[in-house]
Amino acid sequence: MAQPIITAATVAIDDRSVIIGTCDQDVAETGNATVRFTVTADGSPVVVASVVAAGGSATFTIQLTSGVNPTQAVLLTYAESGNGNKINQDGVPANELEMVSEMVVTVPSLFAVADFFTQLEALIWATLEADAAWSAVFPPGNRRKRTGDARSPRKPGRLSKDLPEIEVVAAEYEEVGGTSTSLVATQGFDVVIVSGDMRPKAALFPGKYQTLKALRSLVNSPIPAAYRPWLTRVSFVAADDDEVAGERSPAGMSTLISLECEMHIPETELA
Structure with a gap:
């Protein structure tokens, strides 16, 4: 043989x-x-x-x-x-x-495709856009994406009163611990919804509800396999509503949904 x-x-x-x-x-x-x-x-x-x-x-x-x-x-x-x-x-x-x-x-690098900040933002967007009910409230023209191939630029002019605008913004990064082989860190993300209507029931609440519901699949379900080597937890932190006025609308409402992602990053990736 x-x-x-x-x-x-x-x-x-x-x-x-x-x-x-x-x-x-x-x-x-x-x-x-x-x-x-x-x-x-x-x-x-x-x-x-x-x-x-x-x-x-x-x-x-x-x-x-x-x-x-x-x-x-x-x-x-x-x-x-x-x-x-x-x-x-x-x-x-x-x-x-x-x-x-x-x-x-x-063994390939965990971050050969993109850094973990970019991958986390992409994961949040992918989770939202996979939800059909969420997509009906936020059509592509109302999604502001700051990174990635499918960028959605800021809508020109004032916000309309019919549909809200949404974006995902990176927040606080903190190193909270670790071992000789890995770093434990948290990265926050704010999901920001802005409407040009002062009536939250009509303009803000439907988008807020669909966003919270869509994100529950990420918070309550197992982390997707592609992220499990380093992403250990995604959790809700807070959701706050407020009035807004200025560049984006003469008067309107906004909501900010805060997420926290916990990561165990191998030291070999940071060397």
């Missing part, structure tokens, strides 16, 4: 404590090969696991110790050798394993 050689491999972090990956092997004949994975953090091995690949590819899932921030995965492929005449301690024929290939895979 031809020797199995690792030809490609991918590694990703999910749910803060699990490594999920795939490994494709070049095996000319049908047979089994054992792929042994050594995951390292800061140069030290933290977990070793094995999976048997029948023929071509293997998918592996490795449970990590909480708080471990892996940086590399070393994939070692072992081929069976011998004629099966050896007997293990359970009385089952066993072949020896011989290492035939090695590949080092770098």
Whole structure:
């Protein structure tokens, strides 16, 4: 049987404590090969696991110790050798394993796509826009986005009296603790709704209600998998109403909904 050689491999972090990956092997004949994975953090091995690949590819899932921030995965492929005449301690024929290939895979950065401030703002917008009832109250032209590809510029002129305008504004950032491997920090966001109508029941309350309802799916549900490696909690802080007057409207109402996001950021991301 031809020797199995690792030809490609991918590694990703999910749910803060699990490594999920795939490994494709070049095996000319049908047979089994054992792929042994050594995951390292800061140069030290933290977990070793094995999976048997029948023929071509293997998918592996490795449970990590909480708080471990892996940086590399070393994939070692072992081929069976011998004629099966050896007997293990359970009385089952066993072949020896011989290492035939090695590949080092770098675990991708949690913030390779964007910094965590940008990702948090995108998460809040995505949560709101996924709600059909919320979208009916805030059409695209009434959403002011400060970052991202789908920017919505400030509406020209005065606010209309029919529909409110909404934006998400970054608030206070605070480092509240941490360990030798991660920083614990909180980032606040204010969801600001402004209406050009002094009647809150007609102009403000429907938007406030739909916004609070849409955000509950983020506050009360598990954090989306893509954010779980570092985002641990999103919670409501306050919701305040007030009168406004000036540039955006001659007279109107506004509401400010404050959120707090708790993050456990690996020190390797901040080095």
